[in-house]
Amino acid sequence: MGPLLGAALASVVIVAAGLPAGYLVARRLPLALLFAPLATALAATVAVILMITCGGPFVGWLLAVLVAQYGLVFLLLRHRPRAPLPHAGWVDCLCYAVPLVPPFTALRLAPTQWDAHSIWWTHAAYFTSSGAIARAQLGNPWMYFSHTDYPPLLSAAVAVAWRVSGPNFWTAQAASAVVTFAGIALLAYAVRTVTAIGPPVLSRLAGVLVALSAWGFAVVAPAGGLADPLWASTFVAGCVMLLVGPTPGGLTLPLLLLTVSALTKNEGFIAVAELAVLTTLRDRRDLHRAWRLWLPVAAGFLWSRLARHYGATSDLVAGGHFAEFLHGDPAVWHRLRPIGDSMATLLGLITGLSAVSAALGTAFLRRQRAALGLGADLWLWLAYGLFFVTLTITYLTSPNDIAWHLATSADRVTVPLTLLVVASSAIWGVTAYAACVGTDGAGGGTTPAEVIMPAASLKLTTAAAAPMKFAPGGKP
Amino acid sequence: MIAPLLIGMAIVVGVIGLHGARDATVIGYQTIVQHSQDPAEVARAARYHSVVEQVREKVPDGATVFVPQTPDLTDTVTVEWEQRLPEIALMEGHDVVSDAAEADYWLRVVQHGAGATLVVEKKH
Numbered sequence: 154m155g156p157l158l159g160a161a162l163a164s165v166v167i168v169a170a171g172l173p174a175g176y177l178v179a180r181r182l183p184l185a186l187l188f189a190p191l192a193t194a195l196a197a198t199v200a201v202i203l204m205i206t207c208g209g210p211f212v213g214w215l216l217a218v219l220v221a222q223y224g225l226v227f228l229l230l231r232h233r234p235r236a237p238l239p240h241a242g243w244v245d246c247l248c249y250a251v252p253l254v255p256p257f258t259a260l261r262l263a264p265t266q267w268d269a270h271s272i273w274w275t276h277a278a279y280f281t282s283s284g285a286i287a288r289a290q291l292g293n294p295w296m297y298f299s300h301t302d303y304p305p306l307l308s309a310a311v312a313v314a315w316r317v318s319g320p321n322f323w324t325a326q327a328a329s330a331v332v333t334f335a336g337i338a339l340l341a342y343a344v345r346t347v348t349a350i351g352p353p354v355l356s357r358l359a360g361v362l363v364a365l366s367a368w369g370f371a372v373v374a375p376a377g378g379l380a381d382p383l384w385a386s387t388f389v390a391g392c393v394m395l396l397v398g399p400t401p402g403g404l405t406l407p408l409l410l411l412t413v414s415a416l417t418k419n420e421g422f423i424a425v426a427e428l429a430v431l432t433t434l435r436d437r438r439d440l441h442r443a444w445r446l447w448l449p450v451a452a453g454f455l456w457s458r459l460a461r462h463y464g465a466t467s468d469l470v471a472g473g474h475f476a477e478f479l480h481g482d483p484a485v486w487h488r489l490r491p492i493g494d495s496m497a498t499l500l501g502l503i504t505g506l507s508a509v510s511a512a513l514g515t516a517f518l519r520r521q522r523a524a525l526g527l528g529a530d531l532w533l534w535l536a537y538g539l540f541f542v543t544l545t546i547t548y549l550t551s552p553n554d555i556a557w558h559l560a561t562s563a564d565r566v567t568v569p570l571t572l573l574v575v576a577s578s579a580i581w582g583v584t585a586y587a588a589c590v591g592t593d594g595a596g597g598g599t600t601p602a603e604v605i606m607p608a609a610s611l612k613l614t615t616a617a618a619a620p621m622k623f624a625p626g627g628k629p
Numbered sequence: 630m631i632a633p634l635l636i637g638m639a640i641v642v643g644v645i646g647l648h649g650a651r652d653a654t655v656i657g658y659q660t661i662v663q664h665s666q667d668p669a670e671v672a673r674a675a676r677y678h679s680v681v682e683q684v685r686e687k688v689p690d691g692a693t694v695f696v697p698q699t700p701d702l703t704d705t706v707t708v709e710w711e712q713r714l715p716e717i718a719l720m721e722g723h724d725v726v727s728d729a730a731e732a733d734y735w736l737r738v739v740q741h742g743a744g745a746t747l748v749v750e751k752k753h
Contacts, residue, residue: 256650258657262666263674270677271712278719286724295698295727298712320720322677359639368649372656503645510638517631575646582639589632 159318160327166317167193167310167331170219173226178406184241184342187250190335191413196222197309198416201280205459208284212316238402240345248357249341249364253334256368260330260376264322269378274325275299277311292464300467302460304453306416307332307380329378336386337367337375339410343390344576347397350525351583359579366575370499370564384421385569388414393576395432395446396532408448415453420566422453427539431532472552488555492548495559499567507574514581521588530577537573676745677713680738683747684721688734693724695732710738
């Protein structure tokens with residue numbers, strides 16, 4: 154089988170294998186197709202964890218997990234009927250997916266990205282074999298360069314692809330890209346869901362703009378086999394759905410997206426844990442909702458403990474200067490200036506503009522935003538702030554030369570921050586449009602108000618349907 | 630007044646955020662339509678492929694292999710192969726051990742220009 158045919162076949166299998174679970178989540182085929190690669194990657198991750206824990210071959214565990222998953226899907230579809238997720242039809246899903254195709258043509262670049270090989274595909278190489286070999290490599294001190302403690306999701310998807318069409322770097326790059334494509338498309342879906350207060354065209358445009366920001370300064374990362382765009386897009390999708398909302402489809406999809414993020418990279422795990430703290434604070438009066446937001450954190454923690462148990466480590470964990478950081482060592486704090494310069498170059502303009510937009514929106518449209526059923530923008534900025542601080546501390550305490558470390562990673566790891574600020578601005582833009590046309594509609598007699606403000610008009614309709622109840626003096 | 634301003638700012642921020650996707654599209658277009666991409670990366674991909682083929686030919690199925698490492702991090706060619714060889718060996722179904730005494734074969738690569746030759750030393 155040629156490399157391109159093998160890559161195509163593996164990609165089809167990755168979509169097809171996750172389609173039942175995707176349908177269970179979305180209850181509509183178009184969105185199920187977009188979610189399917191993430192479902193396959195999650196199933197493969199479970200298979201990898203079981204393989205490492207119990208031993209045996211990867212293929213056996215993968216088949217067992219998929220069969221169990223299909224059984225569960227069958228039972229849940231039969232006994233737990235529910236409405237499809239909103240905005241999950243063909244037109245919407247094509248709007249999420251088609252604009253992503255042109256930048257993903259970079260998939261035809263030669264598969265030579267250093268970290269894709271040294272980290273993600275090396276892990277995939279030992280995941281494809283057996284539990285014994287995977288455990289040995291996790292604790293192999295000579296695999297130190299490979300960050301063996303990194304979570305397994307993207308590598309597990311590549312392992313599936315290699316088991317389908319044989320080991321090949323083109324196949325690895327294609328499998329990584331298919332899973333990343335799904336994550337970025339679902340970010341567009343998340344923004345579309347929370348901006349449904351606006352007209353569909355504007356809401357879809359907002360989703361696409363945010364999703365296309367996932368390339369940031371790391372131009373070849375999404376199609377090149379790197380994990381950062383995947384964890385960043387699924388993390389920000391979760392942020393948008395949980396912090397801004399509303400989430401008419403419930404918590405299942407955002408929690409699954411956050412689980413993908415936490416199981417893709419250590420930074421994703423930390424960011425998801427920070428988000429769980431924020432959402433718990435935000436929903437502190439609704440602990441029934443809040444406790445479930447910790448499930449993705451538990452998944453990331455489980456992998457972290459398992460990897461440590463078998464001796465996995467990375468340069469940041471093994472050689473980090475955290476004690477020196479806490480003691481105010483000048484050698485550590487001396488690194489702050491180049492870190493600040495790099496962050497300002499990568500994030501300064503876009504963050505500054507978005508901050509002005511957020512400040513103006515909060516000053517003038519806060520009440521209208523709340524009336525439209527959207528959460529405060531401040532929560533997105535708190536998520537930004539927490540991860541910004543995390544990144545800064547990571548660079549401060551890193552054992553690597555700071556110039557080298559920034560040059561080789563800052564463009565990739567700042568992608569979630571870029572996505573958060575673009576999401577903030579896009580949501581304010583749609584909010585402003587909805588508020589503006591709503592005001593015009595009331596004052597100028599134009600008609601679109603009820604079309605673009607379903608949440609607000611629903612409340613008004615409810616009130617108008619029982620006028621007596623709200624009349625001064627009660628029922629006449 | 631505030632609404633048009635916020636809508637305009639959202640568009641500006643969104644367009645600024647598009648630069649990476651635009652560059653990726655240009656790179657993809659050049660790769661597919663114009664058949665042009667960085668020759669150094671094409672050569673590197675060819676070397677990787679060549680070493681994969683050599684591992685298939687020269688290392689028996691299921692062998693235990695060892696990849697010696699250099700302490701000289703400035704020797705980037707050697708460092709790169711020290712990271713690629715475990716990946717390729719594991720991908721091809723071999724077990725990569727950290728103890729040289731447990732290995733059936735020692736692997737290293739000699740790179741010469743655009744080519745790369747796998748050197749296999751039998752140890753048992």
